[in-house]
Amino acid sequence: MAHVENNPMSEEDILIKEQGYDDHFHDHHHGDKYQSNFITTYIFSQDHKIIARQFLITGIFWAIIGGLMSLIFRLQLGFPEENMAWLRPVLGRWITLNDAGVGSIAPEFYYAMVTMHGTIIVFFVLTAGLSGTFSNLLIPLQVGARDMASPFLNMLSYWFFFLAGVVMFISLFLSTGPFSGGWTAYPPLSALPQASTGSGAGMTLWLVSLVLFVVSVLLGGINYVTTVLNLRTKGMTMWRMPLTIWAFFVTAILGILSFPVLASGFFLLVFDRGLGTSFFLNEIFIGGQALDHVGGSPILYQHMFWFLGHPEVYIIILPAMGIVSEVLSVHARKPIFGYKAMVYSILAIAFLSFIVWAHHMFMSGVNPFISNFFVVFTLIIAVPSAVKVFNWIATLYGGNIRFTSASLFGIGFVSMFISGGLTGIFLGNSALDIQLHDTYFVVAHFHIVMGIAAFFGMFAGVYNWFPKMFGRFMNETLGRIHFWGTVVGAYAIFWPMHYLGMAGVPRRYYKFDVFESFGQFSQMNKFITVAAIFVFALQILFVINFFYSIWKGKKMTTKNPWGASTLEWTTPIHTGHGNWEGNIPSVHRWPYDYGKDGKEFISQIQPLAEGEKDAGDH
Amino acid sequence: MNTMAVDQENKRNKIHPQKFAVWLACGSITMMFTALVSSYIVRQASGNWLEFRLPGIFLLSTITILASSAALHGSYIAYGRGKEGLYKSLLLLALLLGFGFVISQYEGWLALQSIGVPLKTNPSGDFVYAISGLHAAHVLGGIVALTIASIRAFSLPFKVTARRKLRQELTLTYWHFVDLLWVYLFFFLTLYS
């Protein structure tokens, strides 16, 4: 290698060249086959990095829609007496006018908005937008692969998601409105087209959309698992994988195992809706008329739904946990504390998440004896969760923390996860749940622990990997304003809800004017609504920052701006198809060598020094 | 550097990624049916359950699909040994038996009606329709794969290549899977009625 001296290659490039592995990728012209024109490059792309951006931008679109919906129902809750006629130009006849010309939000529309908000945020934003984006971006880059195991299925996964979105979007414009029976779609509202306005065409489209979505999740998940298990580069053992990869990997397995169960539930629901069977229906009267559906059990649906539903909440949070672990370690300039404990707790959470689902059904009439088992398993889940929290804090402790937008959101995630996890322990007790079930306490719990926390994980990821995605940085000042405003605002929205819930205020009610005792909360409800508007406005700031930075952000001038040790930062600034220009790098150490041997960080591609032991190996 | 040596070292994957993906898909489908079978058991335990014997025609279906699986396996082996004629005829046989299975299932549903268990009688019967219907849908997926395989077998010049062998193995895995799945469902529905 005599020519090295007069070659401008960096030390890393030389390492990749010398130690790396030549898979003859560049011998054939893949680039021409896959990326020959605008359509194959940016639309029907099979490149995982483009697909990641497609997932992210589609997710942002849905987050704006879902967020706007929440403002509509918050207006109703905060200002039920106010004149809403000014919304008529946008919402049309969903704003009803009384004789005096005072407009109010139609109750059916209120329910439709609550339902759509939940469905959209849970599935389209926090499942597809979060794990779709980052699994796609990071799995091949961080395990050292050219692309996913099947780039074609990967592309299909995005387009099934896209189609699911199109169908759901169309349902918003039906004259009878979209589905309005809650994001969990319990029968009978979901099973009988005549049960409510949204139960007809709205529910049909909801089902079609979600079936397409399940297909998308399965295609994506199968690909992610296969890629992680089969396409890791030389030296990348399982115990050298970054925690992001562990999280995406386990998330994908959860999806593969739980989404089909939801599909089965939907399948029986379709029978009940379309063919008149009675799997989930029993002795129902509509408008004084007895229906001939007998012998079914709506509880059966709840079991099938929550068997997915609970793993689903971890499908949402695990990727965020992985991202936060990585971001905190990089920006604290310290190895992650308890790497193996982190992996084992991911596995424990994943396993336990399959045997706690009935904690959503304590009040549905399940046998109290059986409830006991679910109480115990539910409370046990707090243990691995606490291990993770402890490790994040220990990672930060004594670190040389760089308070970037990314790491701030990572820290915010930890705060939210603690606050929301604690209320989970209250809810996990079936006796306390008698008071708390279906109140604002539950709303507060899951928005903090899942909604806000997962959004924070996503923001941490976007700020951190934006340079990898677009070759530019997002604006840091705007990022910090975004963080501080959001963290304060989010607590302002959800903290008071705990009090509402403890006082017994039920969730999903349109109005409380007939409950005298809840009248005292009208000021609190106003406050929450104002805070929600404030937080939404800040997210618009983020969106502006995001799109502005894609074209006008500060340019990335070095390959590894954060000084991170993982493989994605060894690729060229403008990463082309196939990720590495020459050889694929080989890996010699675990991903968290920060502050070791007097060096700020040591890349995974650096061979071990003479006598040095891999820090991951114990 | 000797690239061949690295090449070998990097071959950590003992199983081809696409084969692995098919296995994962089978696992996913298994979960779908596990869900249905569990709801069957739960629903049955809560009473108001009409008992009836599964019509005999479903046994015929079971034999048909087993035979189809065997034929496809034979075709795969024949291909590996370069026996073109045997390979093609067994492939066609497997496809025909696949169609036979779906038709036989349809006859089974008709037989259910004639013994007085049409749809909407009782969840016990509805479950049989739902479970066998969803299974038949998965068999149809396999039939599409077999049809494509047959078209390729008869239109492309015969040649034994690793790539084609892999394709056949993927189809074979899936076909065996839906076969075994049905055998399980058949015994379950027979014993748990």
Ligand code: HEM
């Ligand atoms: C410390 C661990 C946790 C415990 C013990 C726990 C417990 C519970 C319980 C018992 C309920 C049902 C309350 C009711 O409906 O009456 C519940 C609801 C919920 N939890 Fe948790 N939880 C925990 C963590 C999480 C996490 C990490 C997430 C998401 C990432 C999450 C998301 C949800 C959601 C979405 C709901 C409400 C669903 C609905 O009814 O619409 N929880 N939780």
Ligand SMILES: [Cu+2]
């Ligand atoms: Cu749960």
